[in-house]
Amino acid sequence: MPSQVRASILEDLPEILGIRDEALREAVIRAWALSLRDSSFDRISDMPGEGAPNHFVLYEGSQELHLRGVAKLAMAIVDEFTSTFPQVRIDPDLVLAGALCHDIGKCWECDPVNLARWQERPDRAGYPSLRHSVYGAHICLAAGLPETIAHIALGHSMEGQHIKVSTECMIVRWADNSWWYSAAALGLCRADSLSAAGPMMTPRPLP
Numbered sequence: 001m002p003s004q005v006r007a008s009i010l011e012d013l014p015e016i017l018g019i020r021d022e023a024l025r026e027a028v029i030r031a032w033a034l035s036l037r038d039s040s041f042d043r044i045s046d047m048p049g050e051g052a053p054n055h056f057v058l059y060e061g062s063q064e065l066h067l068r069g070v071a072k073l074a075m076a077i078v079d080e081f082t083s084t085f086p087q088v089r090i091d092p093d094l095v096l097a098g099a100l101c102h103d104i105g106k107c108w109e110c111d112p113v114n115l116a117r118w119q120e121r122p123d124r125a126g127y128p129s130l131r132h133s134v135y136g137a138h139i140c141l142a143a144g145l146p147e148t149i150a151h152i153a154l155g156h157s158m159e160g161q162h163i164k165v166s167t168e169c170m171i172v173r174w175a176d177n178s179w180w181y182s183a184a185a186l187g188l189c190r191a192d193s194l195s196a197a198g199p200m201m202t203p204r205p206l207p
Contacts, residue, residue, distance in 0.1 A: 001033045008043040009033065012064040013100055015071045021093050024146075028097050031104055031143035035136075039107035048110055050193070052132065056180045057193040063106060066179060071099040073175035094168040098152030101145065102172050105136025105153060133157035 009032045010016060019025040032044065041047050049058035049065060058065070074095050081088050108114060109132035118127040130138075136153035148166065155165040156173045165173065184194050187203040194201055 001030065005033050005036065005043075008045075009036075012044040013067060013071075015068055015096065016100060018075075019093050019097050019100075024093055024097055024149075027143060027145045028101055028149075031101060031139055031145055034143045035104050035107040035139045039111045040113045041107055041111065047106055050110065051180050051196075052106075053110055053115060053128070055193055055196050056184060057190045058183065058188055059190060061188075063103065063110075067100055067103060069179045070102065070172065070175045071096055073178055074099040074172050077171050077175060090171070091168060094148055094152075095171055097145070098149050098156075098168055098172045099175060101136065101140060101149055102152055102156045102176060103132060103136065104139050105130070105132035105134065107139075108132060108135040131157065131159070133159045 006029060009029050013032070016025060016028055019028060036043065044067070045062045045064045047063035049061045049063055050056055051066075075092065078090050078092050078095050082090060108130060109128050114128065118125065118129060133154050133156065137150040140150035140153050141147070148168065151166055152169045152172050154160065155163060155169040156176050160169065160173060180189075181197065181201075183189055184197050184201055184203055187206045189203070191203060194203070
């Protein structure tokens, strides 16, 4: 992996350094390098800030803000329950690594080159050919991440509604949903990108 790619990943996602297990930490970096390599994005912060193409689109800010926010929310959930209920068992490394990798497949689904190809001929490979959750699970496994992290990449999104998800995946899923719905309610997302939020969403105007 080129040193500048590694440096950019750690610059965009400094929370990676909070993963205690060195092998897992390095695998997260390796997975992001692989996902970026096969896209038209040079770094994570080049990726658009959106839940999916044209859905929950931020007015400003790119994808790393979401990834970091979900990681912080997920770890806050871990801290809350482990401090209030010491008997619960949660793997904080899995939660943190999973949160930082849950949208790793957006390098594929949100790539403008791919989007243009799919829009032109959806009859050939679909539109999109693979959602970010599916592609993300592929990237995680290809980079040597454990299946527990690939499961979070797949299970955090609507594909996870068809499988039983792990405890750590459930934490990341709700941190992810909370981040996007809060961003939408706070008026941070384009109004024309909120159809998935449902008719009861009433964004607060920004000053």
